[in-house]
Amino acid sequence: MxxxxxxxxxxxxxxxxxxxxxxxSFIGSSPARAAIPPARADIGVSAHPFxxxxxxxxxxxxxxxQDRTRNYLRFV
Known part of the structure; x- marks a missing residue:
């Protein structure tokens, strides 16, 4: 580690x-591998990377x- x-x-x-x-379910299983089922199986994944x-x-x-920060960074 x-x-x-x-x-x-x-x-x-x-x-x-x-x-x-x-x-x-902590006893007898690894906490890092614990899986939680989705709240609603009929919906599926609603967030995707972009x-x-x-x-x-x-x-x-x-x-x-954003514009204020960009202008400041350009000034610096």
Missing amino acids: SSSISRRRLLQAAGATAAASATG ELGQVRLTASRWLDN
Whole structure:
């Protein structure tokens, strides 16, 4: 085991442990391998990965903040 644990790995282990202990399946199984069935099997996966180039911000405070940050970084 490495001396440095990533934040992602720590949260994965904590989540798996919490899920396993909540369902009572912690004894006799590895918490990292505990599987939780989907809430509704008829829906399936509703989130899929996509390229960041497919995202566009419309006129909003987030676009204003992005432009402000970009202008500052160009200035620096």
